[in-house]
Amino acid sequence: MILxxxxxxxxxxxxxxxxxxxxxxxxxxxxxxxxxELPAELAGxxxxxxxxxxxxxxxxxxxxxxxxxxxxxxxxxxELLPWLERRTFPLEARFADAAFASRAYxxxxxxxxxxxxLRFVAFGTVHAPATWELMRLADAxxxxxxxxxxxxxxxxxxSLAEDPxxxxxxxEELALRAREELAHVGFIATPRFVPSTTDRxxxxxxxxxxxxxxxxxxxxxxxxxxxxxxxxxxPKSESYAHVYEEHGLMPxxxxxxxxxxxxxxxxxxxxxRREVLVAHCPQSNANLTSGVMPLTRTLDAGVxxxxxxxxxGGSNLGLPAHMACAVRASKLRRVRDESERALGLAEALYLAxxxxxxxxxxxxxxxxxxxxxxxxxxxxxxxxxxxxxxxLGRTPAERLERFVYSGESADIAARYAGGERMPEPFAQxxxxx
Amino acid sequence: MILxxxxxxxxxxxxxxxxxxxxxxxxxxxxxxxxxELPAELAGxxxxxxxxxxxxxxxxxxxxxxxxxxxxxxxxxxELLPWLERRTFPLEARFADAAFASRAYxxxxxxxxxxxxLRFVAFGTVHAPATWELMRLADAxxxxxxxxxxxxxxxxxxSLAEDPxxxxxxxEELALRAREELAHVGFIATPRFVPSTTDRxxxxxxxxxxxxxxxxxxxxxxxxxxxxxxxxxxPKSESYAHVYEEHGLMPxxxxxxxxxxxxxxxxxxxxxRREVLVAHCPQSNANLTSGVMPLTRTLDAGVxxxxxxxxxGGSNLGLPAHMACAVRASKLRRVRDESERALGLAEALYLAxxxxxxxxxxxxxxxxxxxxxxxxxxxxxxxxxxxxxxxLGRTPAERLERFVYSGESADIAARYAGGERMPEPFAQxxxxx
Numbered sequence: 001m002i003l004x005x006x007x008x009x010x011x012x013x014x015x016x017x018x019x020x021x022x023x024x025x026x027x028x029x030x031x032x033x034x035x036x037e038l039p040a041e042l043a044g045x046x047x048x049x050x051x052x053x054x055x056x057x058x059x060x061x062x063x064x065x066x067x068x069x070x071x072x073x074x075x076x077x078x079e080l081l082p083w084l085e086r087r088t089f090p091l092e093a094r095f096a097d098a099a100f101a102s103r104a105y106x107x108x109x110x111x112x113x114x115x116x117x118l119r120f121v122a123f124g125t126v127h128a129p130a131t132w133e134l135m136r137l138a139d140a141x142x143x144x145x146x147x148x149x150x151x152x153x154x155x156x157x158x159s160l161a162e163d164p165x166x167x168x169x170x171x172e173e174l175a176l177r178a179r180e181e182l183a184h185v186g187f188i189a190t191p192r193f194v195p196s197t198t199d200r201x202x203x204x205x206x207x208x209x210x211x212x213x214x215x216x217x218x219x220x221x222x223x224x225x226x227x228x229x230x231x232x233x234x235p236k237s238e239s240y241a242h243v244y245e246e247h248g249l250m251p252x253x254x255x256x257x258x259x260x261x262x263x264x265x266x267x268x269x270x271x272x273r274r275e276v277l278v279a280h281c282p283q284s285n286a287n288l289t290s291g292v293m294p295l296t297r298t299l300d301a302g303v304x305x306x307x308x309x310x311x312x313g314g315s316n317l318g319l320p321a322h323m324a325c326a327v328r329a330s331k332l333r334r335v336r337d338e339s340e341r342a343l344g345l346a347e348a349l350y351l352a353x354x355x356x357x358x359x360x361x362x363x364x365x366x367x368x369x370x371x372x373x374x375x376x377x378x379x380x381x382x383x384x385x386x387x388x389x390x391x392l393g394r395t396p397a398e399r400l401e402r403f404v405y406s407g408e409s410a411d412i413a414a415r416y417a418g419g420e421r422m423p424e425p426f427a428q429x430x431x432x433x
Numbered sequence: 434m435i436l437x438x439x440x441x442x443x444x445x446x447x448x449x450x451x452x453x454x455x456x457x458x459x460x461x462x463x464x465x466x467x468x469x470e471l472p473a474e475l476a477g478x479x480x481x482x483x484x485x486x487x488x489x490x491x492x493x494x495x496x497x498x499x500x501x502x503x504x505x506x507x508x509x510x511x512e513l514l515p516w517l518e519r520r521t522f523p524l525e526a527r528f529a530d531a532a533f534a535s536r537a538y539x540x541x542x543x544x545x546x547x548x549x550x551l552r553f554v555a556f557g558t559v560h561a562p563a564t565w566e567l568m569r570l571a572d573a574x575x576x577x578x579x580x581x582x583x584x585x586x587x588x589x590x591x592s593l594a595e596d597p598x599x600x601x602x603x604x605e606e607l608a609l610r611a612r613e614e615l616a617h618v619g620f621i622a623t624p625r626f627v628p629s630t631t632d633r634x635x636x637x638x639x640x641x642x643x644x645x646x647x648x649x650x651x652x653x654x655x656x657x658x659x660x661x662x663x664x665x666x667x668p669k670s671e672s673y674a675h676v677y678e679e680h681g682l683m684p685x686x687x688x689x690x691x692x693x694x695x696x697x698x699x700x701x702x703x704x705x706r707r708e709v710l711v712a713h714c715p716q717s718n719a720n721l722t723s724g725v726m727p728l729t730r731t732l733d734a735g736v737x738x739x740x741x742x743x744x745x746g747g748s749n750l751g752l753p754a755h756m757a758c759a760v761r762a763s764k765l766r767r768v769r770d771e772s773e774r775a776l777g778l779a780e781a782l783y784l785a786x787x788x789x790x791x792x793x794x795x796x797x798x799x800x801x802x803x804x805x806x807x808x809x810x811x812x813x814x815x816x817x818x819x820x821x822x823x824x825l826g827r828t829p830a831e832r833l834e835r836f837v838y839s840g841e842s843a844d845i846a847a848r849y850a851g852g853e854r855m856p857e858p859f860a861q862x863x864x865x866x
Contacts (some may be wrong), residue, residue: 073838074831076760077777091825100824107821201629286761289775292769315838324748328719329511332765335724342722343455344510384547388503388540391533392524398507405471405506408841 001026001375001419002042004135005050006396007034009057010350012270013299017369018396020034023047024055026375029418034369053279053413057367058118058351059319061309063258063279066122066134066147067092068312069100069108076315079289080223088312092125092150093159101130105137105428108317112143113287113425114409115318118376118417119357119366120281121146121217121256123190124200126160135178140219141425144374144418146361148190148217149174153201156192164201168208175212175429184418186215188256188361192229193219194243207246215254215361218244220261223290241267241276246264246286250274253360258310261285261293261302271303278305278358281349282329284313291367292329296341306356308347319405323348345401350397382411434808438483439829442490443783445596446732450802451829455481457488459808462763467802469751470535483812487844489782489835490800491551491809492752494742495789496691496712499555499567499580500525500534501745502541509748513656513721518590521745522727524539525583526592534563538570539859541587541750545576546858547842548751549810551850552790552799554579554650554689554712556623559593561603568611572618575850575856579808580793581623581650586634589625599632601641608645617851618620619648621689625675626652627663639681640804649792651677654700655692656723673711674700683707686793691743693736694718694726700790704736710792711738713784715762716755717746725762729774739789740781753837756781775844778834808852815844 007019015056016096025032025042033168040049040355068088075087082172086388095101110235112120118136124147131149138145149171151293153162175187183317189209191197209216220241221227229241244250253275260278263271271278280295299305302367330343357367366374380403382389403411415422440452444582448744458465458475470555471480501521508520517804550856553571557580559563564582571578582604608620625628630638642649653674663673670676674690677683692712698703705865713728732738738760744750761764763776766840776784790800790809814834815822820864822832836844848855 070825072828074841076834076838077775103824104821107818111817283761286765289767290762292765315835317839328716331722332719332725334722356736384544385540388537391536392503394507401509402506402748405509406750407506408843408844410841412436 001416002038002045003050003055003057003377003379005053005379007055007369008396008400010346011355011368011370013347013350014344016346016397020396021342021395022053024369024377026419027428030364031371031372031375032374033371034202043180050413053379053381054396054403056378056380056400057353058358058371058378058412058415058417059116059352060356060367061081061117061120061319062256062277062359063119063281063308063316064122064307064311066105066108067095067125067378069111069317070104071312072317076287080290083288088279089157089160093157095125095130097128098133099130101127105134105330108427109141109143111317113415113422115315116378116409116415117319117411118415118422119144121188121356121359123217124149126152126162126167128174132174132177135182135185139182142420142422144165144184144362144366146186146188146215150190150192151201151205152192152196154198155195163390164198167201168204171205172208175214177228186363187362189214189216189249191218194240195226195233197391199247202247202249207397209248209251214247216251217256218249220244220257220260221262222285223288227262239264239267245270245274246376250276258308259285259290259293260298261291263298265331268298268301268303272301275304277356277399279308280302280305280326281310281322283313283315283325284310286325287315290311292333294333294342296328296343303356305351307351308356319352320407320411323352324405326351343395345404348404375416377416378412379414380411381405381413382407434486434849435471435480436483436810436812437480438486438488438812440488440802441490441829441833442785443779444803445799446780446783447777448777449782449830453481453829455485457802457810459852462807463569463797464802464804464806468701469638471554483846486812486814487829489813489833490551490786490802490809490846491811491850492785493789493800494550494553495551495689495739495792496714496741496750497555497744497750499541500558502527502544502750504745505536506748509720513723516721522590522593525676526590527565528558528560531566534560535566536776539565539753541572542576542782542858543572543682549811549842549845549848550750551848552577552856554621554789554792556650557582558598559583559585561607565607566617568615568866570705572615575659575855576794578797579615579619579621579648581621582627583623584634584638585629586781587631588628589659595689597631597637601637604638605641608641608647610615612842619794619796622647622649622682624651628659628666632680635680635682635693642681642684649682649684650689651682653693654695654836656716656721657695660695665805672700674696674703675701676820678703678707683709683840689792692718692723693722693731699729699738701734702737705734707710708737710789711736712741713759714741714743714747714755716748716827717743720748721746725766727766727773728759737788738784740784741789750843752785753840756785756837759784778830778837781837782833808849810849811845812847813840813844814846815840
């Protein structure tokens with residue numbers, strides 16, 4: 001793959017690398033480099049010339065509930081608990097129906113593609129066949145992903161509550177099957193969150209995590225009533241986050257915890273030591289009246305973070321909306337306390353590309369154009385403003401910023417996954433989701 | 434005009450009216466009514482049947498800086514003052530060039546149309562010819578609008594600072610010319626904000642407001658340093674808002690003030706008494722680190738409010754993004770104080786349609802489907818989710834909510850202004866903005 005255009009990426013949190021009229025070259029699935037002039041040995045190779053369009057890393061969503069895509073943007077007048085009971089659980093229960101699940105997950109993957117997210121870490125439901133279908137479909141369509149069957153055996157509606165032994169058996173089976181049959185999609189252990197999982201289930205999952213070296217995803221410190229509930233369920237644990245660690249569910253550098261709105265100092269220490277990736281979901285945290293996470297404080301305390309959609313707590317699968325939300329959320333914290341710094345554009349891009357893309361649970365890193373990174377790429381071009389951009393001499397950074405704040409999926413002219421042009425998934429099946 | 438579909442509108446703040454398989458009928462430019470069965474005397478009239486697509490009032494933007502559209506989504510890493518100096522003022526200075534202004538305003542109007550905003554209240558620049566061009570273009574394209582030439586004669590860069598006598602003369606001339614030559618676009622007096630306008634200029638404008646019965650738009654209480662500046666400039670005034678009243682710039686029911694993030698109780702009293710419409714711009718207030726306005730408190734205190742874009746403080750011309758932002762902002766206030774109620778979907782729709790559309794500065798009301806309201810209409814249909822919507826039995830309110838939270842302009846299938854299908858403005862000139 002050789003693409004020519006205005007190549008922009010964020011190799012470090014606060015640094016936007018811009019290389020105009022340059023070539024992004026991949027050898028197979030991996031980036032070889034970005035060149036102002038094509039290396040001599042590549043002369044004569046076919047080049048896709050995108051003019052001055054932006055060539056950026058594809059987005060990586062570190063936290064998304066795939067089944068809930070069907071509820072994205074619906075039920076937002078309800079608060080967290082009624083929303084879970086009236087919206088989320090009834091929808092997830094429908095994934096017992098494999099045909100329904102297959103249709104729903106095709107729609108989810110098609111929309112991810114449309115929005116430029118080519119790598120993701122997703123919750124499925126408790127249903128192993130439906131979760132396998134998501135894994136299989138994502139792999140076939142060309143995404144790289146980590147997907148987990150949800151485990152939950154307490155505080156769940158009857159339609160979703162699991163027997164812990166069976167839950168563990170199905171989990172192990174899926175993890176092994178993914179390893180054997182799939183090229184680009186791996187399994188991630190997925191206890192829903194502490195209130196949904198008994199000690200027995202968490203211990204069993206922890207044993208699987210150790211046995212197979214699995215990564216783990218869950219939730220932590222999303223809202224205050226949830227934190228009180230966890231404290232009442234685990235009175236001997238130092239904190240919510242410590243419960244995961246105590247059950248072997250915080251493997252070093254292979255754990256993603258969503259939210260962290262209300263992390264205590266001892267939890268920040270723990271997450272830093274265990275190299276946990278915190279998936280910051282600012283739009284969801286506002287939608288569900290959870291709060292505003294101190295993102296820049298948490299980053300500056302040495303905890304790795306990413307910006308994620310948390311659909312359907314978040315309403316948009318597209319990550320630009322969440323990047324803009326993360327910037328705004330950081331500014332609203334700054335209104336109240338000037339010692340908190342605002343997030344900038346370059347860092348927002350980093351948090352939606354390299355930070356989640358280089359999560360060690362993946363087989364290879366993505367989200368940057370450094371050599372060896374997976375060549376997942378978007379070409380961004382807004383025809384609507386081309387003439388005025390030229391008149392005003394817009395810089396590449398300005399054009400990227402405008403795409404993040406006010407672009408639309410139609411501005412994504414092309415997508416490449418692992419160095420190959422990625423067609424719309426399941427397009428031959430027609431537009432019916 | 435007779436449209437058939439799923440008709441949805443918000444005649445009151447907390448009430449969504451839904452009429453499925455119904456007819457929206459207009460006589461000329463005005464709504465006649467919504468009917469489950471077509472009145473007998475209309476039998477045989479041509480009906481445009483949109484199936485079960487949503488038929489909703491077009492959006493109304495009560496506060497937008499038309500020239501700044503070119504900066505939408507750019508420069509957001511900067512705080513208010515450097516942003517004004519580095520981004521806003523240099524761009525506005527270019528509107529001295531009439532050819533530039535014409536191109537820019539065509540792009541602005543085209544994007545408004547794309548996003549479904551068919552009525553607006555806009556700041557131009559200090560330049561009378563450019564502002565006239567905006568008024569003329571908007572009128573010709575079929576929008577209804579109130580547009581003002583900006584007045585500013587202090588704290589302005591040399592390129593934009595005006596001589597007060599000349600500023601007043603040009604203002605009067607434009608107001609008269611609009612009255613004589615334009616059918617649907619009126620003039621609105623537009624002192625930029627207190628820090629930009631001397632007492633002399635404000636007094637002169639106040640006299641024009643009284644003489645011609647002009648409406649007024651300006652800004653109030655956006656951020657704390659601005660408020661301190663106003664207090665130092667007008668130490669004898671009771672508040673920022675009172676300065677406008679003292680200069681005759683708060684005509685009853687014909688005044689729009691943007692922001693009101695930090696209104697004092699005495700200002701809330703004043704705004705209620707003068708029936709001021711407060712344009713709430715939550716996205717802009719976050720983008721510029723201004724704060725979170727207590728929207729529901731202000732509404733419940735009896736002050737009329739609308740949700741507005743404030744482009745380019747806001748990054749999107751489309752109002753759905755701002756409606757969602759307004760809901761989220763109200764929820765973030767609720768996190769800190771449970772006595773503040775969250776904004777709901779129906780009220781968010783009301784605040785982006787009927788509340789600004791029925792501002793008395795307009796010749797006729799819009800934003801609702803009650804008889805006599807101007808028939809400005811959007812048809813909304815998302816092909817992407819049609820099959821799953823049917824499978825899940827989505828209600829019209831759910832489909833509307835999803836459009837607000839995660840729709841795109843491509844989901845707007847048709848626009849009608851004053852009872853007539855509205856084509857893309859200036860489309861014959863090609864796509865080049």
